[in-house]
Amino acid sequence: MNTTSTTIPRETARHVLWFFGQDGGYQPGSFTEHLLYALSFADMVNTAKIAEVYPDYAAAMVAAKLDPDGIANLQRIAGAEAPLGCKCGDSAGPFDLQGRCETCTESAA
Numbered sequence: 001m002n003t004t005s006t007t008i009p010r011e012t013a014r015h016v017l018w019f020f021g022q023d024g025g026y027q028p029g030s031f032t033e034h035l036l037y038a039l040s041f042a043d044m045v046n047t048a049k050i051a052e053v054y055p056d057y058a059a060a061m062v063a064a065k066l067d068p069d070g071i072a073n074l075q076r077i078a079g080a081e082a083p084l085g086c087k088c089g090d091s092a093g094p095f096d097l098q099g100r101c102e103t104c105t106e107s108a109a
């Protein structure tokens with residue numbers, strides 16, 4: 001599973017931030033809340049299975065759980081800090097955790 005090249009929409013970042021009680025988050029619908037709950041307990045095998053269907057949520061949850069900069073990156077995606085802009089000039093997103101837009105992420109893959 002490649003979680004670093006998955007773009008994370010602003011809404012996904014906000015939902016994951018909410019799940020971890022971080023600034024910039026807001027509560028998703030009940031299905032997404034349960035999806036986040038499942039991901040929080042998932043081992044890597046089950047995370048990979050969920051990522052087949054929900055790659056953005058899986059990548060955001062892995063980042064929040066395992067990456068020391070994960071929460072800060074999600075807050076940037078969520079616009080809680082200075083908004084992200086890709087080096088190509090795209091500022092609309094979605095972005096991956098390195099700040100690349102979807103187009104640049106796909107061309108780099």
Ligand SMILES: [Zn+2]
Binds near residue numbers: 086089
């Ligand atoms: Zn770009």
